[in-house]
Amino acid sequence: MISKQDLTNWIEEYLKDTDYELITLNISAGNDILVEVDRLTGVDVDFCAELNRFLVEKLDAVDPDYSLEVGSVSLTDPFKTKMQYEKNLGHDVEVLVSTEGQSIKYKGQLVSVDEETFSVDCVEKVAVEGKKRKETQIVTHTWRYDEPKYVKYDLKF
Numbered sequence: 773m774i775s776k777q778d779l780t781n782w783i784e785e786y787l788k789d790t791d792y793e794l795i796t797l798n799i800s801a802g803n804d805i806l807v808e809v810d811r812l813t814g815v816d817v818d819f820c821a822e823l824n825r826f827l828v829e830k831l832d833a834v835d836p837d838y839s840l841e842v843g844s845v846s847l848t849d850p851f852k853t854k855m856q857y858e859k860n861l862g863h864d865v866e867v868l869v870s871t872e873g874q875s876i877k878y879k880g881q882l883v884s885v886d887e888e889t890f891s892v893d894c895v896e897k898v899a900v901e902g903k904k905r906k907e908t909q910i911v912t913h914t915w916r917y918d919e920p921k922y923v924k925y926d927l928k929f
Contacts, residue, residue, distance in 0.1 A: 774803060774835050782830050783807060786823055793855050795845050803838040805831075808845045812859050815844035850922035857885045857923070864926040867892055869919060878913060879926055889914050890923070 880894035
């Protein structure tokens with residue numbers, strides 16, 4: 773059986789002098805290995821192929837019975853690291869938040885990212901004092917990274 777810690781160490785060793793970041797590492801009971809990397813400027817398929825060859829050398833020496841997939845994070849996957857938030861600054865995102873037992877979905881533009889929080893500008897209908905009808909306004913919502921159930925790129929066609 774392949775150790776997740778060994779794999780993590782090998783990947784981190786390979787990535788240490790690059791601007792790539794390990795996002796996902798999954799190993800199934802049947803030794804199916806999924807490695808997902810990302811970086812601010814996008815993932816190069818040639819880099820993934822090189823990382824794949826590097827890992828194949830290491831894995832063959834330990835356990836030749838495995839399946840390996842190395843690639844980039846899907847556009848529809850939830851964000852897992854702060855770097856992914858930074859990468860998507862200025863883009864539309866979808867945020868699912870659970871409050872008081874109900875889930876609320878927000879859609880808007882990711883406008884700021886700092887060490888502890890991120891902010892999204894959403895277009896919402898807001899009640900304005902002295903007016904009968906709600907008006908459309910931009911409302912900025914700020915959350916800690918651990919608050920939403922998920923945050924992901926809002927893919928539009």
